[in-house]
Amino acid sequence: MAPGGRGGDGRAADAPGGGHGTGPGTPGRRAAVVAGVHTAAAALVCWGLVRTLRDGLAEPEIALAFGLLIAVGEVLRRGPVRTAAPGRGSGERASAPLGAAGALAYALLGAAGGRPTTHGVAQTVAVVAAACLAGLVPRVAGGRGAAADDLVRRVLTAGFAAACFQPLYNSGTLTGWLADGPAYPLFMVTVLALTALCDAVLAATLTRARTGWPYGPLLRDELRSLLGIGSAICATGVVISLGTAVAGLWALPVFCLPLLLTQFAFRRYAAVRATYRQTIASLARATEIAGYTRPGHARRVARLSRAVGRELGLGAADLDVLEYAALMHDIGQLSLLDPVPAGATAPLAPAEQRRIALLGGAVVRQTGVPEAVAVIVERQADPFRDQPVTARIVRTVNAYDELAGESAGPGGPARALDRLRHATAREYEPRVVEALARVLARGGRTA
Helix, strand or coil: CCCCCECCCCCECCECCECCCCCCCCHHHHHHHHHHHHHHHHHHHHHHHHHHHHHCCCCHHHHHHHHHHHHHHHHCCECCCCCCCCCCCHHHCCECHHHHHHHHHHHCCCEECCEECCCCHHHHHHHHHHHHHHHHHHHHHCCCCCCHHHHHHHHHHHHHHHHHHHHHHHCCHHHHHHCCCCHHHHHHHHHHHHHHHHHHHHHHHHHHHHHCCCHHHHHHHHHHHHHHHHHHHHHHHHHHHHHHHHHHHHHHHHHHHHHHHHHHHHHHHHHHHHHHHHHHHHHHCHHHHCCCCCCCHHHHHHHHHHHHHHHCCCCHHHHHHHHHHHHCCCHHHHHCCCCCHHHCCCCCCHHHHHHHHHHHHHHHHCCCCCHHHHHHHHHCCCCHHHCCHHHHHHHHHHHHHHHHHHCCCCCHHHHHHHHHHHCECCCECHHHHHHHHHHHHHCCCCC
16 A cells, blocks of 8 residues: 555545544644643743732833833734645744844843843743733734734743743853853853744644644754744844843844844845745636636646645745646646647647647746746656656646546545546556645545
């Protein structure tokens, strides 16, 4: 039996991250993971608030300044570039780099204006949680969502950083070990690196629990993101903490400005990428407008291909290339004098399929998209054993959408999937077909 193959009743077998069985990846257990993480964060916040109310607020003006910074960062939170779709989702979540940097700086704050601070772990958690909630009020009032997972991550990571730093500093152990030399900021960078690693693990865990996608690629994408805006957040957190120790609270607006400008630059870049994708999607509709393919075919194939690619463990960069190729996979049909009925190329002779694919690849190369997109379009008609996995996905999902469109009635998708399974090892890779089956089962589309 191929990996992820069928059971005796013809349904997709359960696998980690998919299906509806009783394994570790089932929706019930994934929901329990989310509930457990949220409960841990809520317990930490309650502990921090109770301790802070009992002991009193240390350095209230400093707590207020950092709380205001974190709240403003939440208000200026960058929203996701595109709305969620099958195969997409929290991988393109919103982010608040200014709020994250402020929370990390407060967790690692040892002195302000040359005078040692005395706030500890409990007050750090309380101030960060209160500031995040205050910053979310305008967003909720505007109907933009509460980003609960991001709030949980912010509280847990700030608590982790504070637990690594504050007890050592307040007891004098840290200054005794490192004095005021270069080892002190190096220690702070080390703590931030561990905190960033914990945040990446936590983010991948929550995304896995929310979506059921494979954990390995999610963690890899999170770690890669640390090289971009993540490194800027960590660097700003260290600089704010060190700057406040010398210059006082005036360091906050001075050292936050570069990160704020970086956030706006990322927002502009995200807008450009969104426009780029919309342009590709509009170009892909040319075959529909000309009557060569059924309405919505390219969009359906792109959504399902991305979901199948995620199920098979592809990373974010490969998923983008796969999505673009799936959108443009039929562009070669514009070279035909007479449209193929319903745009279904699967029944055509292999030589004709390859000719259409090569013409499509030539057209794609003129659009300026990455070379890998054109390669997928060109090779979608090759024997699947000679194709890269992205081309195998497009080939399989395209055939499924064509077969499902031909099969009328409530059992059409199941019949289309069964026809693909009968053609595995000859036309389609079994592993890709079963990944498609798991994606369809989670969406309730195999009935």
